Amino acid sequence: MKRNHITLYIDLLFCLVIIPLAIMLLPVDRWMTNNTAFLITLIAYVYVLYFVYRQVCLPKLFMQKKYLRIFILLLVLISVTELLTHFPMPAEHINDDVRQMVAKMNIRRQTIWFFFLIVTGFSLAIELTFELFKQILSRQEVEAEKNKAELSLYKAQINPHFLFNTLNTLYALVLSGSEKTESAFVKFSGILRYMYSQGESDFIPAESELDYIQQYVDLQKLRLNHHTKVLFSARASSPKILIPPMILITFVENVFKYGTSSDTDCTIKININITEDTLLLETENEVMRRNDDKKPGIGITNCRKRLELLYPGRYELAAGENDGIYRVRLDIRIRE
Secondary structure: OHHHHHHHHHHHHHHHHHHHHHHOOOOHHHHHHHOHHHHHHHHHHHHHHHHHHHHHOHHHHHHOOOHHHHHHHHHHHHHHHHHHOOOOOOHHHOOOOHHHHHHHHHHHHHHHHHHHHHHHHHHHHHHHHHHHHHHHHHHHHHHHHHHHHHHHHHHHHHHHHHHHHHHHHHHHHHHHOOOOHHHHHHHHHHHHHHHHHHOOOOOEEHHHHHHHHHHHHHHHHHHOOOOEEEEEEEEEOOOOOEEOOOOOHHHHHHHHHHOOOOOOOEEEEEEEEEOOOEEEEEEEEEOOOOOOOOOOOHHHHHHHHHHHHHOOOOEEEEEEEEOOEEEEEEEEEOOO
């Protein structure tokens, strides 16, 4: 629809401004008096030529490799243009001096070919510009669809990973016969509702994501004893802030996976602060267990890919161990 509007404006500009201004360069008053038929024919020829070009779209035919059709069209247009240069002179000019007749014929010929070149050049320039923008928009749409498909794939991979870790927590509570098991299942059901109601959305309110993380933290606390101290802080400055769902949970999961102990005193820290411009996640935990597999986990890998698709060049992720303390800092610039 937008392209149609632009095309209409360009057509109006050419037909109502450019062509009339070009025609005003001609001796219109004299031709209107002495050669009215030729002047009307010339004007009609210019407009017909323009709309033939606009209808056919030579750049598109060229991209489709329809060279024969292009050749035939140009041959026909050049032939018509050449025929127009032989438009009969008015009867009163037939008795003019031969040199005057030749000069007038040359002026007419030059005028006709001048308009042919103007219309051809302008039409080709417009069509080339439109075709270029069309190709750019087409590539952007393909890239956007590709990115959307990749994001869906990464989110689909994260959900089973998250569920597997959470079910392990529930399984441990069931085996231990903990009185907290019922409460844990209640929280788990709330987490599942969130995952299947919000997980397919591209963006959700930040408060919903923080509430979901709070439920996950509370669920993990149920399996921990007094040896592990959890310092959790999360806030959003406005309920209108939108962020991608489940973009932070992987880092929170890893804190509980590698930073907790049932027989050694340890502390884990999770701080999330979301403003209208930035999202900041900071986690810190003592390394109580290590990943036997040296490869990065699927959760971290997917999270990095999602960040690269959602916030290219607008995030910083630093993670590493120093003196037995593992720290993560994720800083996202929400607004461009």
